[in-house]
Amino acid sequence: MTVQSEVGRGGGLSSSHDLPLDLRKRRHLFETLVEGGMFASGIISILTTFGIVYVLGTQALLFFQSSGVTLAQFFGGIEWQPRIGKFGVWPLINSTLMVTTIGMLVALPMGLCVAIYLSEYASPKMRNILKPVLEVLAGIPTIVYGYFALTFMTPLLRLIFGDSVVQIYNTASAGIVIGILIIPLVASMSEDSLHAVPDGLRQAAFGLGATRLETALRIVFPAALSGISAAVIVAMSRAIGETMIVAIAAGAGPNFTFNPFQSAETMTGHIVRISGGDLSYDSLDYNSLFAIGLLLFVITFTLNIISGRIIARFREVYD
Amino acid sequence: MNETSARPSSPADEVFDDNVAWRHTRGGRWLLIFQLATITCILALSALTFNIVNSAFGLVAMQNEVDPDSLAVDGVDLEDLEKDALIEVLRDNVRAGLFRALDSRGPLNDRSRDELLVVILEDVVKPRAAATYPLVDSLLARAAIESEVAEKFPTAELEFRSWITPRFVTGSQSGIAEITGVRTAILGSIWTILITILVAFPLGVGAALYLEEYADHDRLFNRFIQTNINNLAGVPSIIYGMLGLAIFVRALEPLTSGAMFQSAVAAANVSANGRTVLSAGLTLALLILPLIIINSQEAVRAVPSSLRQAGLGLGATKWQTIWSLVLPGAMPGIMTGAILAVSRAIGETAPIVVIGASTVIFQDPTGPFSKFTTLPIQIYQWTSRPQPEFRNIAAAAIIVLLVLLLSLNASAVLLRNRFTVRY
Numbered sequence: 001m002t003v004q005s006e007v008g009r010g011g012g013l014s015s016s017h018d019l020p021l022d023l024r025k026r027r028h029l030f031e032t033l034v035e036g037g038m039f040a041s042g043i044i045s046i047l048t049t050f051g052i053v054y055v056l057g058t059q060a061l062l063f064f065q066s067s068g069v070t071l072a073q074f075f076g077g078i079e080w081q082p083r084i085g086k087f088g089v090w091p092l093i094n095s096t097l098m099v100t101t102i103g104m105l106v107a108l109p110m111g112l113c114v115a116i117y118l119s120e121y122a123s124p125k126m127r128n129i130l131k132p133v134l135e136v137l138a139g140i141p142t143i144v145y146g147y148f149a150l151t152f153m154t155p156l157l158r159l160i161f162g163d164s165v166v167q168i169y170n171t172a173s174a175g176i177v178i179g180i181l182i183i184p185l186v187a188s189m190s191e192d193s194l195h196a197v198p199d200g201l202r203q204a205a206f207g208l209g210a211t212r213l214e215t216a217l218r219i220v221f222p223a224a225l226s227g228i229s230a231a232v233i234v235a236m237s238r239a240i241g242e243t244m245i246v247a248i249a250a251g252a253g254p255n256f257t258f259n260p261f262q263s264a265e266t267m268t269g270h271i272v273r274i275s276g277g278d279l280s281y282d283s284l285d286y287n288s289l290f291a292i293g294l295l296l297f298v299i300t301f302t303l304n305i306i307s308g309r310i311i312a313r314f315r316e317v318y319d
Numbered sequence: 320m321n322e323t324s325a326r327p328s329s330p331a332d333e334v335f336d337d338n339v340a341w342r343h344t345r346g347g348r349w350l351l352i353f354q355l356a357t358i359t360c361i362l363a364l365s366a367l368t369f370n371i372v373n374s375a376f377g378l379v380a381m382q383n384e385v386d387p388d389s390l391a392v393d394g395v396d397l398e399d400l401e402k403d404a405l406i407e408v409l410r411d412n413v414r415a416g417l418f419r420a421l422d423s424r425g426p427l428n429d430r431s432r433d434e435l436l437v438v439i440l441e442d443v444v445k446p447r448a449a450a451t452y453p454l455v456d457s458l459l460a461r462a463a464i465e466s467e468v469a470e471k472f473p474t475a476e477l478e479f480r481s482w483i484t485p486r487f488v489t490g491s492q493s494g495i496a497e498i499t500g501v502r503t504a505i506l507g508s509i510w511t512i513l514i515t516i517l518v519a520f521p522l523g524v525g526a527a528l529y530l531e532e533y534a535d536h537d538r539l540f541n542r543f544i545q546t547n548i549n550n551l552a553g554v555p556s557i558i559y560g561m562l563g564l565a566i567f568v569r570a571l572e573p574l575t576s577g578a579m580f581q582s583a584v585a586a587a588n589v590s591a592n593g594r595t596v597l598s599a600g601l602t603l604a605l606l607i608l609p610l611i612i613i614n615s616q617e618a619v620r621a622v623p624s625s626l627r628q629a630g631l632g633l634g635a636t637k638w639q640t641i642w643s644l645v646l647p648g649a650m651p652g653i654m655t656g657a658i659l660a661v662s663r664a665i666g667e668t669a670p671i672v673v674i675g676a677s678t679v680i681f682q683d684p685t686g687p688f689s690k691f692t693t694l695p696i697q698i699y700q701w702t703s704r705p706q707p708e709f710r711n712i713a714a715a716a717i718i719v720l721l722v723l724l725l726s727l728n729a730s731a732v733l734l735r736n737r738f739t740v741r742y
Contacts, residue, residue, distance in 0.1 A: 028636060030638065031636055031637060031638050034638045035529075035533055035637075035638075037525060038525045038526065038528050038529035038532075038533060039529050039533070040525075041521070041522040041523070041525030041526040041529065042525075042526040042529040042530060042534070042544050043544075044522055044526065044608065045526065045544060045547055045548045045551055045608065045609065045612070046543070046544060046547055048551060048562070048605050048608070049547055049550075049551060051562055051566060052554070052558060052559075052561075052562050055561065055562055055565040055566065056558075056561065059565065109356070110356045110359060110360065113352060113353045113355075113356030113357070114353070114356050114357050114360055116353055117350075117353035117354060117356065117357050118357075121350060121353060121354075130357060130361075133360065133361055133364060134360070136364065136728075137360070137363070137364055139659075139662060139663075139724060139728060140367070140666075140721070140724075141665075141666025141667070141668070141695060141720065141724070142666070142668065142669075143666065143668045143695045143698050143699055143702075143717075144367070144371070144666075144698075144717050144720070144721070145367075146699070146702065147370075147371070147698065147702050147713060147714070147717060148366075148367050148370055148371075150702060151370060151374065151702075151710060152366060152367075152370040180363050183360060183363075187360075211342050211343055211345075211346040212346055212350075213342075213345060213346035213349045213350070214342070214346070217349075234553060237553055237555075238553075238555075240555070241554070241555025241556070241557065241558070242555070243555065243556065243557045243668075243669035244668045244669055244695075244699065247669070247672075247699070248699070248702055248703065268555065268557050268669070271557055271561070271673065272557065272669055272672050272673060275560075275561075275564070275672065275673045275675065276672045276673075276675075279675075281569065289561070290561060290565075293557070293558055293561045296555060296557070296558065297554065297555075297558050300553060300554060300555055300558075301550060301553075301554065303553075304549075304550045304553035304554075305550060307553075308546065308549055308550065
């Protein structure tokens with residue numbers, strides 16, 4: 001209140017001749033407090049990152065310090081059997097990679113085709129129908145996709161390839177549904193960068209006699225490539241970190257196999273299954289989860305940083 | 320522009336294809352491929368919806384261990400009996416030990432009529448679905464199903480059942496698929512989300528205002544905050560669960576379990592550990608914080624700087640300018656982003672499983688320190704059960720969840736259209 005009256009006096013014309021006008025920036029307790037509060041909320045995000053690194057790091061360290069566990073065994077072993085002290089992480093990594101690859105095989109072609117169609121072919125009316133469809137797909141919780149994988153995709157695969165070939169829990173079904181899950185992500189991010197390519201480039205191509213397809217694939221697509229590759233990397237990181245679909249459809253129990261029709265637990269699936277059960281704190285099992293979590297965090301964080309770099313580095317600036 | 324300067328060299332290398340007809344044919348074929356991909360997307364969405372609806376409705380062969388008609392007293396149906404009569408029915412039909420156990424769990428006299436009916440259903444009538452059939456089969460092959468049921472389950476009664484009913488939505492949790500409800504899970508979701516909003520919204524908007532209005536972006540530290548937020552948005556949700564498990568459930572257990580506030584309201588309901596609504600709410604808040612910040616930043620950025628300059632020029636302080644000019648202009652965008660982030664949090668399953676909420680809970684949560692379950696957790700647990708009837712109620716719970724999310728998203732769109740300010 002005192003501040004306001006001060007402002008009133010300082011700024012008021014009537015009193016300006018008998019008071020020397022103070023033009024210095026005024027100290028303002030409330031303003032400082034507000035700014036401090038906002039700065040603090042900004043800091044929370046950094047604290048979160050440090051919290052993640054600290055928690056995963058210390059628990060993983062405990063894991064690697066326990067007897068019978070070595071880094072070499074962790075990264076070299078192909079058997080994950082905590083009961084008998086075998087902690088080779090490769091079965092989990094392998095199935096994660098398989099699920100991710102299958103997912104990307106579905107999502108990349110589909111997502112890019114949808115993006116090109118939306119950006120280069122679709123009429124505004126079509127876009128207004130299709131974009132909400134993509135948004136709805138993107139807004140459905142992953143648990144629903146998990147249900148879909150188990151009760152629709154798996155029976156479908158078993159119908160096509162036979163019950164004897166396809167197990168009830170398998171990585172193929174989880175991978176395909178993860179692919180469907182990340183189509184909207186690939187499509188909308190790619191569409192954004194295709195859309196950002198200036199119209200002048202297209203018109204120049206049309207003027208030179210290129211067909212619509214040639215313009216789309218040879219002119220617009222390469223110009224938007226950086227944005228598209230960033231989208232692909234983000235999608236990959238999303239597929240690697242996806243949890244509920246694999247937890248429901250890919251099966252329980254680590255299994256080192258390259259057969260997509262067999263059940264195999266991924267890193268995320270393993271973490272969820274073990275922590276969902278009765279787990280005593282500070283046991284070897286508990287700590288091993290954090291080692292896997294750390295690995296998962298490092299992989300996805302690296303991918304996200306790369307994608308961020310690509311966007312920042314190769315951002316096309318057109319006039 | 321460097322892209323275009325590099326390009327002219329490439330056409331010189333390749334032979335120019337002057338077969339215009341073929342080029343157009345190829346163009347048409349690819350267009351077909353693009354369209355097919357788009358249609359496949361729509362088909363996937365339809366398959367997803369179809370699959371859920373297909374399981375949520377359909378024929379069921381119901382078998383009761385005790386025929387409810389035989390429980391009628393003096394010609395009055397079980398459903399219409401008074402409370403005292405219901406207790407008598409229960410006393411007559413269960414073993415004395417079970418009756419005492421039920422009474423000690425919650426005095427029968429204090430329970431409502433509806434609760435007593437559920438108890439009778441659970442412990443006396445014991446309805447069981449001997450076989451369930453999906454909607455499509457139920458509609459197209461009813462005759463075949465009828466003969467199959469008549470042959471296999473002669474005592475069963477075939478009825479068309481919608482697994483999602485008002486009773487399912489408002490009923491309390493039970494271990495039996497045929498009579499369970501999702502009220503406990505809905506309340507758990509609501510409590511969790513309330514805490515998430517209370518924590519994440521102010522923090523997120525504050526951080527966004529700091530980054531957009533106060534921070535000097537030439538300073539390395541502020542750029543670091545920005546990069547960090549963008550990266551956090553891409554961290555898998557399960558990692559947040561592990562963070563929540565270590566920090567909120569374990570390290571801050573005295574706080575999150577409510578032990579610090581022992582005298583507080585819900586002393587009777589305070590659980591022994593930190594696996595509470597509060598822990599889950601805080602974990603989800605951290606999870607959606609980056610999303611809220613990024614969305615709010617965009618909304619704040621969209622407010623034209625002429626408004627700020629006008630405010631400052633009139634002598635308003637920075638905060639006065641932000642509070643009365645920037646925030647009102649950015650609010651629709653901020654709200655839209657926040658609602659989308661919240662609907663993400665409602666559907667989130669993995670982090671909540673990791674912090675340890677995946678236990679069987681039959682009691683409604685009553686406060687931040689209650690044990691709880693949420694809708695997605697219930698869907699996960701029911702989907703994981705091998706019995707087919709649990710798939711049916713999982714589908715019904717999914718419909719409840721999707722309706723909840725759809726109405727949230729619709730309100731986001733409405734907000735966006737209603738309050739968007741054009742400058």
